[in-house]
Every structure is written in C-alpha cells, then in structure tokens.
Amino acid sequence: SQQGEEDPQALSIQEGENATMNCSYKTSINNLQWYRQNSGRGLVHLILIRSNEREKHSGRLRVTLDTSKKSSSLLITASRAADTASYFCAPAGGANSKLTFGKGITLSVRP
C-alpha cells in the first residue's frame, strides 16, 4: 500500500537536541508530505518533497527522500518544547491525490 509507516512510534528528547523521524512506504510516489498535529492547532503541513528531489530544508526542518529505499526522514534541529506533537508522513501517488497517513510519531521535547 502507499501508506506511510513512521518510525519510531514515540520519541522523547531534551530541548536543544535534534529529533530524527523516519518514514517508509511501499509503492511509487509523486511526492511525500510531512504534517504535524497537536491539540492546539490541528493538522499542519510542514514540508513537501517531490519524487525527483533528494533533500529539502525549511527553517529547522530537513527532509530527505530516498526513492530507491522507499524511505524518507524528517530532522528537526535544536528542538523546542513547542515541537511536542504527533508527526505524520503522507505519501501521495499523484500530483494532487489523496494522502495516506501512518499512525504517526509522538514527539515529546522536555524543557
């Protein structure tokens, strides 16, 4: 299936540390998107990486994509307590198609 599977399921780090989250999928994709969800703001789009891209940056976020391994990673540098949330990867089979989310990664950043 196209569904993203995130790893680890839960991650707890100290403020200031880096957080690395991984995602694997099984079929070919057009793009892969990462989202964050917390109770205060709902589901928020973080970054989109297309299948012909290998790495993308946005502020403290760095996303990589390896289509040969069908995997992606999200790195959050210099984490903050406000980064505490659930993170989802969502592969998309087409340019404007439905997203298939995994169960997500629960990130806790301790002050």
Added chain:
Amino acid sequence: GAGVSQSPRYKVAKRGQDVALRCDPISGHVSLFWYQQALGQGPEFLTYFQNEAQLDKSGLPSDRFFAERPEGSVSTLKIQRTQQEDSAVYLCASSQGRFPGLAAISSYNEQFFGPGTRLTVL
C-alpha cells in the same frame, strides 16, 4: 479567516441519528478532501472532490456515508443512521489543485486542513 473552517466543532449524536458536517474550504481551492481520524490513528481518506465533481469516494466506509459539494465550494459530509464505530474526528482539507501545469509548484499540492469535527455517537 483565510483557512479551512469546519462546523460544528463537536457533535454528539445518539445511535441511529443522522448528522451533517460542514466544510468551508479556502476560497478558490479546487480540490477538497475528507478524512476520518480515529483516536490514536492517522487520518484515513474518505472522499475527494474537484470542484463539484466527486472523483474518488473509495474511502467511504459504507453507504451510510454521503458527501456533496454542489457548487464547488462548501462541502457537506452526511452520515445516516450513525453507529458507535462512526465516532471519530472528521477532517476536511483543500488544495489549489487547479492547473496540471502548476504541479511543479510544491504549494499546488499542499493540503490545508481544517480543525475537524469531533463526532461522538452514544
């Protein structure tokens, strides 16, 4: 506000009742998606509209679920004869998705989510 809005934010229904959930997408967004999110799970796709056309309804769990977007903007998700297993957060998302030539622009594909409607069926 320029974001996606949904109403009501919370809905409690007795088993067997019909409910209607509303989504107001971002103005001008062609594509509209509905997702269902159970507690502790990621969102699961229900259905997709491009303008008023429902192009994909493969995720609707049963014929009790019905969605429409008659004028290509506001959408309504209706659940008939609600069951306890329908209890979940229902999320609506919209994206620009207008011209294939713009697919190279990342923001074209980005889906903007509303705050969701939390449905509890007693």
